[in-house]
Amino acid sequence: MATALSEEELDNEDYYSLLNVRREASSEELKAAYRRLCMLYHPDKHRDPELKSQAERLFNLVHQAYEVLSDPQTRAIYDIYGKRGLEMEGWEVVERRRTPAEIREEFERLQREREERRLQQRTNPKGTISVGIDATDLFDRYEEEYEDVSGSGFPQIEINKMHISQSIEAPLTATDTAILSGSLSTQNGNGGGSINFALRRVTSAKGWGELEFGAGDLQGPLFGLKLFRNLTPRCFVTTNCALQFSSRGIRPGLTTVLARNLDKNTVGYLQWRWGIQSAMNTSIVRDTKTSHFTVALQLGIPHSFALISYQHKFQDDDQTRVKGSLKAGFFGTVVEYGAERKISRHSVLGAAVSVGVPQGVSLKVKLNRASQTYFFPIHLTDQLLPSAVFYATVGPLVVYFALHRLVIKPYLRAQKEKELEKQRESTATDILQKKQEAEAAVRLMQESVRRIIEAEESRMGLIIVNAWYGKFVNDKSRKSEKVKVIDVTVPLQCLVKDSKLILTEASKAGLPGFYDPCVGEEKNLKVLYQFRGVLHQVMALDNEALRIPKQSHRIDTDG
Numbered sequence: 001m002a003t004a005l006s007e008e009e010l011d012n013e014d015y016y017s018l019l020n021v022r023r024e025a026s027s028e029e030l031k032a033a034y035r036r037l038c039m040l041y042h043p044d045k046h047r048d049p050e051l052k053s054q055a056e057r058l059f060n061l062v063h064q065a066y067e068v069l070s071d072p073q074t075r076a077i078y079d080i081y082g083k084r085g086l087e088m089e090g091w092e093v094v095e096r097r098r099t100p101a102e103i104r105e106e107f108e109r110l111q112r113e114r115e116e117r118r119l120q121q122r123t124n125p126k127g128t129i130s131v132g133i134d135a136t137d138l139f140d141r142y143e144e145e146y147e148d149v150s151g152s153g154f155p156q157i158e159i160n161k162m163h164i165s166q167s168i169e170a171p172l173t174a175t176d177t178a179i180l181s182g183s184l185s186t187q188n189g190n191g192g193g194s195i196n197f198a199l200r201r202v203t204s205a206k207g208w209g210e211l212e213f214g215a216g217d218l219q220g221p222l223f224g225l226k227l228f229r230n231l232t233p234r235c236f237v238t239t240n241c242a243l244q245f246s247s248r249g250i251r252p253g254l255t256t257v258l259a260r261n262l263d264k265n266t267v268g269y270l271q272w273r274w275g276i277q278s279a280m281n282t283s284i285v286r287d288t289k290t291s292h293f294t295v296a297l298q299l300g301i302p303h304s305f306a307l308i309s310y311q312h313k314f315q316d317d318d319q320t321r322v323k324g325s326l327k328a329g330f331f332g333t334v335v336e337y338g339a340e341r342k343i344s345r346h347s348v349l350g351a352a353v354s355v356g357v358p359q360g361v362s363l364k365v366k367l368n369r370a371s372q373t374y375f376f377p378i379h380l381t382d383q384l385l386p387s388a389v390f391y392a393t394v395g396p397l398v399v400y401f402a403l404h405r406l407v408i409k410p411y412l413r414a415q416k417e418k419e420l421e422k423q424r425e426s427t428a429t430d431i432l433q434k435k436q437e438a439e440a441a442v443r444l445m446q447e448s449v450r451r452i453i454e455a456e457e458s459r460m461g462l463i464i465v466n467a468w469y470g471k472f473v474n475d476k477s478r479k480s481e482k483v484k485v486i487d488v489t490v491p492l493q494c495l496v497k498d499s500k501l502i503l504t505e506a507s508k509a510g511l512p513g514f515y516d517p518c519v520g521e522e523k524n525l526k527v528l529y530q531f532r533g534v535l536h537q538v539m540a541l542d543n544e545a546l547r548i549p550k551q552s553h554r555i556d557t558d559g
Helices: 007-011 015-019 027-041 049-070 072-081 100-121 386-426 428-458 489-494
Strands: 126-134 158-171 176-187 190-204 207-216 222-232 235-246 249-261 266-274 279-287 291-300 305-313 321-329 332-342 347-357 360-369 372-381 462-471 484-487 501-503 524-531 534-541 546-548
Touching (some): 027 049, 347 386, 360 386, 428 462, 524 546
Parallel strands (some): 126 372
Antiparallel strands (some): 158 176, 207 222, 266 279, 279 291, 321 332, 462 524
């Protein structure tokens, strides 16, 4: 009598939600839920051919869920990796008496084998484009001297330097990776480029080594060796040796960094650099969920300095960060402050103002787009002019808020609608099928619900008056949005047992008689119910556990 279920059907079901049990449910709880749904959907209970056919489908779906969750091995795989984990090749040769830890290890082994087969197709491209802009003519103009010169009425803004770099990684084996990188630079009419090739090998879980070869038109051949090693679980060391060949001879260099975790969020670094610019540096970096703090001290030739910086991370959807730093040394003093914010799923926009002596005032704009970085340092003036600091601070804020309101926000809204529409189109057939299954389930529930209501009414128990599931719009600012809800009064009443209704912490779209009326959007469940003759009302989030009746749900009729 079984009607075969397609892989797509099984892949779109949440077995725990379908049986309405906790993820920690015992075998007795699973069996009780299974028996209850079998009694509801058993095909032999229905004579109508259409209802019988729908009952067969739902009965087989419930049976499939119970088969997976009642077997310790398949349940462990499902809990860790979902239904797709059960489809991975290789499980048929795995011994069945395995613990969840052993199953996890076996799955990871199978997954590694699959990943190695795809290894040759992977690259990890990274790139940086930096464009230096000289805008000093905006603030440091000699208007009296040049006021008669043709074209002198407009400030001259020039691009005085550019830098482009790109790198790709090509995994050769599970432990070996080849890295190819190159760069081009130009400043004030003079430029050059270089190309580098590196081969990295992971020697063990504790370390790796890397050989590097490079050449360029400004510098001669380069040979380098990098080593990384975990000394202890809380301490590691990195060493970088290099030989740079040039017309002046061979210039060796050595950099060693020793780091130690001082606590869960704090790392201390000691760095020694020997070569053309020898220096010793020590720093402490503390990184938490809400802040990032750095203090550093360097003694070297030609640069010695002290640095302190702080960054505050706001816990908002845009991942806003505000930062400031103070750096003082033989070169002078620089104060820098700025902010960055996520403007789309893969893009982060940031700006910082640098005020220093004798460097002057600069504005730095940076855009990170996936693995690409676009950097625009704009030099405004060589002097400490209040007007330059003011415009460098206020200007980017005005431009950002204008762009965010007029361009970014409408674009993101349009993109979201486009993605939702695409998602709806791709799942339209499946949603229609789920809707039909839900309607069939409701028809199959009618007789059971009638008996449940009679029993509950006889003892003044729990009666579901009305229940809706989907997208509710209560905010006046969103009144143009369409309400998308379905009536789930019958399915909820069918789940009532002994004047109680318990829904587990899972999406309610998987419950019998439910389906998702608005794919990809936030959903709620709104229930109006009667208990002991008194009306109650509650609204719960889609993935929120719900237990009724409760005193707090009672409607205050006095008000």
